[in-house]
Amino acid sequence: MLFGTAAASAALLAAGCTSNDSDDGGENTSADQAGVADDKPGKKVTVGFAGPQADHGWLNAITQQAKARAKKYEDVTLEATEGSNDNATQIGQIETLINKKVDVLVVLPADGKALTQVGLKAMRAGIPVVNLDRIFDSAQAYRCWIGGDNYGMGLNAGRFIGEQLKDKKGAKVVELAGQDNLELTRQRTQGFDDALKNYPNIKKVARQAAEFTVESGQEKMAQLLRAQSGFDALWNHDDDQGVGAERAIKQAGRDEFLMVGGAGSKRVMETIKGDKGVLKATVLYPPTMAASAIDLARALGQGKGVGGMAEFEIPASITLYSAVVTKENVDEYLPIGFT
């Protein structure tokens, strides 16, 4: 089975995958699942990995997931570059990896559009590229894209809130969005709005955009709480800025609403499990996709397909499911919560 991590299997198969042992750090594998031949050492594969600077909880988790996964395989050597948010720097780093003739490249671009050319270059040089999350402009620039579903994240957050409030007349919802100059924030909001359309009794009364930082989360949430004297639900796009948002809620002494998070940090999952505050759920944007990307890269390098699927080749694109983590299923997901 290629997609060993809990989140990825849950996502791909969209089925109640129950065979996950919860061991530490998101490295747990369902190694005892069917079709595990690939876990045995095979042909040696050198995987080049280039990602953005890990200055934020989720990005940090991505790097760690990739490194831990690669370590697990004796036959995989990981060549990871220093993370950078600068397009030019990242292009240079990837070109270095191409010149080193790595077998497969895993790239999480700082900006997908800006790095398309270097993806094409790698593919032309015969190095298959696994494009992680932020998608290149051209399908020719990658062999396989794997990433989260920002629209789906909003959709699932909206559905969850909708189901909770469907019997309430004149329900009010508030949205604390992420950084507004990123496309993914717009996609998340779009999904959220589309989901809420199914519930005519619910109205989104306010939205403010924070900047994925604790500081901005605190600031914008404090303002939202002032602006809205009473509402029923809050969706916060990002659990990292949620640290600030929850702080603001505590400072305002408010608890009349339910809060849904985003991304899935360990801290948030523990809060959900404890069930003491307003935080009732979080919508996943699983960083385990990096571990899966290493699996895909290894399969590409060894010329194998994905376990659990009929095809000989690995798929061209894989969109992960944004599961909703609630008190009921939180134990399953706790191991992949990032810090």
Added chain:
Amino acid sequence: MTPPTSVAPEAETPSAAKQGPAGRRIRIDVRHLSLLGVLLALVVVGAITKPDEFLATDNFRLILTQASVIGVVTVGVTFVIIGGGIDLSVGAIVALASVWATTVATQEYGLAGMLLCSLLVGLGCGLVNGLLIAYGPMVPFIATLAMLASARGLALQISDGKTQVVTVQSVLDLGVPDSYVLGVPPIVLVFLGVGVLGWLVLNRTTFGRRTVAVGGNPEASRLAGIAVKRQRLLLYLLSGLCCGIAAFLLIILTGSGQNTNGNLYELDAIAAAIIGGTLLSGGRGTILGSVLGVLVFTTITNLFALNNLQTDVQQIAKGAIIVAAVLVQKGRFTP
């Protein structure tokens, strides 16, 4: 040397307002009046658009709280600018101090340890800035730009990109309503304290007088016997200290430390000082003006959030208000 262009003699610091032996004229700084006018206009807009939410004690408390962190930073930056320098590293120093003070190791020492750590990190960064600028070969712009980069980098390294949540209860308690003194949050009290102290230091001490002199005409100050280099060093130390205080306030406010803290504080602080009437070339400025500048910005943000305006509109309007505020001031000055 700044040419005394449009600055009329009646434009004086508030300290001068009450002077003159027989109380000849009571004068209030024109710049402060125009800023108060802008602030008043914002309050009117708030009262019309969102009477219930805006005109509430809670809301004024919120505006003051949100102004506190950047306000403390701005007081330090105002001193540096009046002294003829610039400090671009304040946001990065706040980030580094907040991260360093919230590591697991530091948190073991409790509130006092975290506070001390914040202040020392701020002072340390200020010392490096000051030494490079006053005794080294570097201009303030470049030295503090270098500090910006390295402090942010160090903050990232220490935090490993993670949000460091505070677990020390006594620190967390300082940010919740139970800790309010007569309805005023401790964070706001610190801001007020720093503001009043800053005003006193600028207007009532030899340090303040020398800051104005060095910023207004460094050569004349040197030839008047002022130790110009030492003064510059002290100014950057002061700015660093303010960053340390601000970092601790931010820790209380957010209950955490993160390397992305203090994002673009340098520009916000400089903008607030400038619309508060501080000359970017040095030699003139007031603490009251800077504090009013910060309050104008915070009130704008608050007003927009209450009216559910989105980031794009907020940014456009913020730029327009900066221009308007400066134009109003200049309009009063041109005869």
Added chain:
Amino acid sequence: MAPLLTMSGITKSFPGVRALDGVDLDVEPGEVHCLLGQNGAGKSTLIKVLSGAHQPDGGEITWQGEPVRLPTPVSAMRLGIATIYQELDLVEHVSVTENVFLGHEVASRGVIRPREARARTAELLARLGHPEIDPGTLISRLSAAGAQIVSMARALSHDVRMIIMDEPSAALDPDEVDNLFRIVRDLTADGVAVVYISHRLEEIRRIGDRVSVLKDGRVAARDLPARTTPTDEVVALMTGRDTQHAFPERSARDAAGPSVLRVEGLARAGEFAPLDLEVRPGEIVGLAGLVGSGRSEILETIYGARRPSAGRVLVDDRPVRPGDIPAAVRAGIGLAPEERKSQALLMLESVTRNVSVSSLPRFSRGGWLDRVRERDRARARTRELALAPDEPERQVSTFSGGNQQKVVLARWLLRECRVLLLDEPTRGVDVGARAELYAVIRRLADSGVCVLLVSSEVPEVLGLADRVLVLREGAVVHRAPSRELDEHRVLDLVMEGGPA
């Protein structure tokens, strides 16, 4: 021969000063016309009018028989008038070629043609006797003499009919001066007129044809033959001014007691030779010399603004830490610098703050100012000096030059300084206000302060000082009580460097 240039009745006023008061001048093609005059006689203003940098208030300029106006430097250049200023106006970090053709680049349709520009620059440099200067070198790498040559090449790069040279030999060695004269002769042989300004009479004798003498903005003499007019006569023409300087009486008693300021072998390499000097309380000692004679440098070195290469300064027999202004101020030394606005005053601040800035610790406890005492003490000092208007809270920039100087003096009075160094104390001060300032300086000395005075105006030094040191090129060439000297003698010493 028809004159190339005629100026008649040129007037030009600046606030408080009438710099040119009806000047007539005519220059013929191919002659070297020398302009002489003391500092402030109006030479610089006249040059600036000629080069289009200043507009005259009245009078007429005729160029080759046609009346002309010179509204900008470019218009003067178009006529063929080029100026080589005393302070060279070259761009430091740019090549020789680019400097030569600055503003009129060799180009076709806006595109620079570097090879042609280089070739033409090399040609000009060769003509000036310096083919060794590489047209591609940066100006900052050249010596002062080299820069002068480039400046001249720039003048010649235009189709030039008249060149104005303002003290061209000031920065040159004797060899280089010879080369300069050769160039001047070449130019005049081609019919180019040269207006030559210099303080060195011997040079004027060697190269000049006719001499015009300026004094107080008027022409004191014209058409003097450069080679044959006796030095005596020239100096007399330069100095014979109206007695507009009313100097206060020297105090009856001679300054007595031990000297407070003692300077022992103080020197700065390249600026001034080892200097010994003593000033007793109540005494005013004057330093007379031309610009560049090292007089300001001496004051600044005593004050610690420059670090000496040898020697020491003692106040009350205690050595003062060299190169440390705060130490000098603590020892009781005060300086009123030459450039009042940029070096002495905080122009945005009030009078009080300008006066108190050097004495702040006296009004503070633990760093906190006692502003009432500060204001009262500062005010007492400014009243003593009769500051007008008597408004200590007014911004200092709104005061006249003479009153601004009083503010600077009040600063040192308040500091109770023992030694006062005055660099050009009446620069930019109206003639009428000078007498008042002289009285103030005398009163200060009488109260027991040691005063060391620098001025380019010889009558001022002679009128105020008790003793005078005459400086030439960084060295003292003569010392004498001022009553044994006269203006004529000092100017002789300053310009010719005659035996002491």
